[in-house]
Amino acid sequence: MSKATLESLxxxxxxxxxxxxxxxxxxxxxxxxxxxxxxxxxxxxxxxxDSLVPLxxxxxxxxxxxxxxxxxKEQVKSAPHLDNGGRISAQSEQELFKHYHxxxxxxxxxxxxxxxxxxxxxAPMTHGNRAQAKHADDSMVRSExxxxxxxxxxxxxTARLRKYVVTEEQTIKVPVTHEEVHIEREPITGxxxxxxxxxxxxxxxxxxxxxxxxxxxxxxxxxxxxxxxEVADEKTISDTVRKERVEAEGINDPRKTE
Numbered sequence: 001m002s003k004a005t006l007e008s009l010x011x012x013x014x015x016x017x018x019x020x021x022x023x024x025x026x027x028x029x030x031x032x033x034x035x036x037x038x039x040x041x042x043x044x045x046x047x048x049x050d051s052l053v054p055l056x057x058x059x060x061x062x063x064x065x066x067x068x069x070x071x072x073k074e075q076v077k078s079a080p081h082l083d084n085g086g087r088i089s090a091q092s093e094q095e096l097f098k099h100y101h102x103x104x105x106x107x108x109x110x111x112x113x114x115x116x117x118x119x120x121x122x123a124p125m126t127h128g129n130r131a132q133a134k135h136a137d138d139s140m141v142r143s144e145x146x147x148x149x150x151x152x153x154x155x156x157x158t159a160r161l162r163k164y165v166v167t168e169e170q171t172i173k174v175p176v177t178h179e180e181v182h183i184e185r186e187p188i189t190g191x192x193x194x195x196x197x198x199x200x201x202x203x204x205x206x207x208x209x210x211x212x213x214x215x216x217x218x219x220x221x222x223x224x225x226x227x228x229x230e231v232a233d234e235k236t237i238s239d240t241v242r243k244e245r246v247e248a249e250g251i252n253d254p255r256k257t258e
Contacts, residue, residue, distance in 0.1 A: 006037060012065045014042045014053065016073040025067055026050050029088060036108025039088065039096070040067070044076065051076045052088070054102045055109040071100060077150075144243030161226050178209030 006028050014022040022042050027050070029039035040058075041050040057070030080095050088096075097104050188194065 012067050014067045014069055017070055020073045022073055022076050031108055034108055038107050051079050052096055054100050056102055056107050142244045142246050145241035147239055149237055159226055174212055176210035179207040181205055
C-alpha cells in the first residue's frame with residue numbers, strides 16, 4: 001500500500017460493520033514502530049470533534065469510495081477524541097485499544113492481509129497527509145475546550161386513553177294520535193217511514209290512542225385513538241469552556257498569540 005493509496009482514503013465515507021454511516025475520514029495514523037496504518041480520524045458530525053477508529057479488519061471499496069470498519073457506531077460515539085493537537089499519546093492509544101477491545105499486537109491494518117508499510121522512499125503519513133514539524137521539540141501545544149452537543153430520546157410521560165360512563169337525560173318529542181268522541185246531530189224532516197218508540201237505548205264507540213314505548217339500544221358512534229405528533233423545537237445550551245493562551249517572554253515583540 002503506497003502513500004497515494006492512503007491519501008485516497010482521506011474524504012471517503014466510513015461505515016460500521018452493520019452498514020450504518022459514521023462520517024467522513026479526515027486523517028490516517030501510522031504506527032511509528034511497524035509503519036502499519038492503525039487509526040483513522042472520522043468526522044462524525046457538525047458539533048462534535050473527530051473520533052478515532054481502529055483500522056484493524058477494515059475494508060476499503062475504491063469503486064464507491066467507502067471504508068467499512070470493524071466497529072459499531074455506538075462505540076465510535078463514546079470513544080475518546082483527539083487531544084494534544086491531533087497527536088496520539090501512548091496513554092491515549094492504550095485507552096483506545098481498551099475501548100474498542102483491540103489487541104495492540106494485532107492492531108495494524110496489515111494484520112488482515114494488507115501490505116505492511118516500512119519507512120523509505122514512499123514514507124508513510126504519521127498525521128494524515130500532513131508532514132510533521134521538523135522542530136517539534138521547539139513548539140508547544142495550545143489546547144482549548146469545546147462543547148459537544150448530542151441529543152437523546154427519553155421518556156417524558158405517558159398518555160392513556162380511558163372511557164367511562166356518564167348519565168344524562170335526553171328528551172325526544174314523539175308525534176302521537178288519539179281518538180275523541182263528540183255528538184253530531186242531524187234533523188229528520190218529512191220522513192214518515194222511520195218508526196221509533198220512546199224508551200231507553202245505549203250505543204258504544206271504541207276509542208283508540210297511541211301509546212309510547214321506550215327502549216334503549218347501544219350503538220357505535222365514534223372511533224377514538226391516541227396519535228403522537230413529533231414537534232420540532234430548539235433549545236439553547238450554554239456552558240463555560242476553558243482555553244489556553246500562549247505568551248512570549250524575553251523578546252522585544254510585545255504581540256501575544258492565542
